[in-house]
Amino acid sequence: MLSIHEVSKSYEGKSGPTKVLRGVSMEVKRGEFCVMLGSSGAGKSTLLKLISGQLAADEGQIIVDGTVLTKSNCRQLQRQIGMVHQHFELVERLTCLDNLMLGLLPWVPWYRSVFRYWTNQERTMACQWLARVGLEPSHALRRSGKLSGGQQQRVAIARALIRKPKLVLADEPVASLDPETSHSILTLLRGVARECNATVLCSLHQPDLAHEFADRIIHLTSGVIKFDGPVADWSGKSTYRDLTTTQSN
Numbered sequence: 001m002l003s004i005h006e007v008s009k010s011y012e013g014k015s016g017p018t019k020v021l022r023g024v025s026m027e028v029k030r031g032e033f034c035v036m037l038g039s040s041g042a043g044k045s046t047l048l049k050l051i052s053g054q055l056a057a058d059e060g061q062i063i064v065d066g067t068v069l070t071k072s073n074c075r076q077l078q079r080q081i082g083m084v085h086q087h088f089e090l091v092e093r094l095t096c097l098d099n100l101m102l103g104l105l106p107w108v109p110w111y112r113s114v115f116r117y118w119t120n121q122e123r124t125m126a127c128q129w130l131a132r133v134g135l136e137p138s139h140a141l142r143r144s145g146k147l148s149g150g151q152q153q154r155v156a157i158a159r160a161l162i163r164k165p166k167l168v169l170a171d172e173p174v175a176s177l178d179p180e181t182s183h184s185i186l187t188l189l190r191g192v193a194r195e196c197n198a199t200v201l202c203s204l205h206q207p208d209l210a211h212e213f214a215d216r217i218i219h220l221t222s223g224v225i226k227f228d229g230p231v232a233d234w235s236g237k238s239t240y241r242d243l244t245t246t247q248s249n
């Protein structure tokens, strides 16, 4: 479903370019829930931005569902991808329903989104999605900025999945949530992704949650993959701490 071959990326800084990804390669199978671990600055968000076409790789190739990502096809490929962010990225002044509709943007003419012209069928689908992510019908017309963090992330997950993307990229989706809410949000994300047969690549900072939810763990250190394998082969928190300590040394 997702193939990454020898991808490298540098950012320009005052003292010249800094390489943050160094020859990263991975294969993620259809339907897999893959968690990327790595300490701050390891390059997780950069990799997710490259896959979603927000940034271009300096070297290497990214293949989404058999198509090589290029400058010219990245908008088309973005239709196959749903994004979930740490800070939800909802429009706070809009209702939950309107935020959900933003997930339809790549499929509808621009004027429909500007005038918020949605068909009855689309509204019904959005209400069904709100129920699917555990929100009440009364949430539909509430401003998203008035909801709790966990509720906002539920709206964001529904927005990401409303068009049943083949690939879901989640960048630290529970970083700003308490442990109990984090658990229920990851349960929800894994559940709805499985129902849609979507592949998930999710960055996390919590090895416990990675161990519980991932089919597969990828550990990135200073832009290099140090571990990539099934969760059963992941030797747990101690290994993670050893690796992150090595990185900071």
Ligand SMILES: Nc1ncnc2c1ncn2[C@@H]1O[C@H](COP(=O)(O)OP(=O)(O)OP(=O)(O)O)[C@@H](O)[C@H]1O
Pocket (backbone or CB within 6 Å): 011, 012, 020, 038, 039, 040, 041, 042, 043, 044, 045, 046, 047
């Ligand atoms: N736009 C940018 N310009 C310059 N440097 C950047 C830019 N974005 C990220 N970096 C640097 O690239 C490195 C990797 O950043 P990235 O955000 O990908 O790491 P991360 O693993 O996602 O970290 P975190 O877990 O803290 O989100 C960091 O050193 C960061 O400072």
